[in-house]
Amino acid sequence: MTAPGTDSDQATFSPTSPSGIVAGSQADLSWMEDVYKFFHQHPELSGAEEVTAQRIVKELEGFPDWEVTSNIGGYGITAVLENGDGPTVLMRADFDGLPVAEKTGVDYASTYSQLNASGERVATMHACGHDQHTTSLLGAMRILNEERAHWSGTVVALFQPAEEASIGAHKMVSDGLGRIIPRPDVCLAQHIVAGPAGQVYSAPGPVMTSSTTIEITLYGRGAHASMPHRSVDPVVLAASTVMKLQTIVSREVPPGKFAVITVASVEAGKANNVIPDSAKISLSCRFYDEELRQKCVDAIKRVVRAEAMAAGADRNPDFKFVGMLGATDNDQGVYDVVRPHFDSSFGEDSIEMEPWTASEDFSVIPKSFGCPYMLWTIGITPRRQWQRAESAGRLDIDIPTNHNPGFLPDLSTLQVSTRAAAVAILACLQSTWEQPEAEPHAMGAPVPTDEEIDAVAVETSLVE
Incomplete structure (x- = not known):
């Protein structure tokens, strides 16, 4: 949090304020749209972002004073500019795409495809805006680079792969980010x-x-489809389990609390005349509250085991965590520093953020360093399209959301996200930050322990 004596709550527009510096910058940003379109046309899956990383490194050649390191935890990249005494501020942008076939109809739509982890060729798309995140960070770097006379401190631009797989931040941290x-x-x-x-x-x-x-x-007992009495049918077991899981949120979570338990896939059987001996269900669960998460995970185990027992299964179900991320919990102190400058820069378009039910691995990075953090969002839907859908009561129907084949940012918002990044970084550079009583890791190299990584990052293990 900020140290006593900062006046961030009294942010005003002046030539030396963050909003004033950005508004008055003569930095050339005319290249941004072309760079964005390149990224948009070449989306790559998590862990396979070779072309994207190469283009980022190429763009960073235009920043000779920044110390660039690539291939961190895969294709991760950092660029560091030291500009005198002051705070060190890190800004992250992710750059992986999704296995989605684009249906936007624009002339720069992706026609790219890649082999996925199963060896299947799939269409790929930047359906979550990571192309804009990356372009905007490059744009913010350009502003900061040109306006060095107006700030002091150190800026770290971090370009992260594999966010969609929830492993990119973890891999960069575990590959020694704290030493780099x-x-x-x-x-x-x-x-x-x-x-x-x-x-x-x-x-x-x-x-x-x-x-x-x-x-x-879920384990059953296989048999001929004509002899169900000789089986413990895992398909029926899976069906009863899916239905029973729906009662956890509706009957065990208090009405004022948020929880989602979605059964996202069910797999069982290969032939129409065989009762299989097992079935697999995959759950995606979302929470803001860690205590509630633990309670619901316990309830999931209880329900699944009880259903297996009721079906007469001879073997207990297996549980495997294939992804676990902590909530993104913005620091009050960082918000108090940044928000007034957003208000100054964007006026009535600086709005209170409603909690978003998606999840992010960004917080793995600040947690590994023991420092505060903040993530904000930016609307990118053309206003006329939004207003028309809102007036018709069709927002959920007519407005493509993240991960939708029709998700496409209004190109004018490239400037907005670039300005927001630059304003926030400058706001943090102009503030004083309390140092921890002790470095979170010895020798000033914040490399997290296995326990710290497991607390916030991807984990693969049995529940028990």
Whole structure:
């Protein structure tokens, strides 16, 4: 949090304020649209972002004073600019795409495809805006680079792969990120979302959910399809389990609490005349509250085991956590520093952020350094399109959200997300940050322990 004596709550527009510096900058940003379109046309799956990383490194050649390190935890990249005494501020942008076939109809739509982890060729798309995140961070770097006379401190631009797989931040940290960059005093990130183009949303506290993904294998007894009495049918067991799981949120979670337990896939059987001996169900669970998450995970185990017992299964179900992320919980102190400058820069388009039910691995990075952080979002839907859908009561129907084949940012919002990144970084550079009583890790190299990584990052293990 900020140290006593900062006046961030009294942010005003002046030539030396963050909003004034950005508004008055003569930095050339004319290249941004072309760079964005390149990224948009070449989306790559998590862990396979070779072309994207190469292009980022190429763009960073235009920043000779920044110390660039690539291939961190895969294709991760950092660029560090030291500009005198002051805080160290890290800004993260992710750059992986999704296995989605684009249906936007624009002339720069992706026609790219890649082999997925199963060896299948799939269409790929930047359906979550990571192309804009990356372009905007490059744009913010350009502003900061040109306006060095107006700030002092250190800026770390971090380009992260594999966010969609929830492993990119963890891999960069475990690959020695803390030895490569100076310890940040504060970490920042932004994410584009469906919303009126140009609106900037921010809030303190939990703004994105934790994510717990569980694969459950149910064991039965196989038999000929004509002899169900000789089997313990795992298909029927899976069906009863799916229905019973729906009662956890509706009957065990208090009405004022948020929880999602979604059965996202069910797999069983290969032939129409064989009762299989097992079935698999996959759950995606989201929470803002860690205590409630633990309670619901316990309830899931209880329900699944009870259903297996009721079906007469000879073997207990197996539970495997294939993804676990903590909630994104914005620091009040960082919010108090940044929000007034968003208000100054964006006026009535600086809006309180409503909690978003998606999940992010960004917080793995600041947690590994023991520093505060903040993530905000930016609306990218053309305003006329949004207003028309809102007037007709068809927002959920007519407005493509993240991960939808029709998700496409209004190009004008590239400037908004670039300005937001630059303003937030400058706001943090102009503030004083309390140092921890002791370095979180010895020798000033904040490399997290296995326990710290497991607490916030991907985990694969049995529940028990």
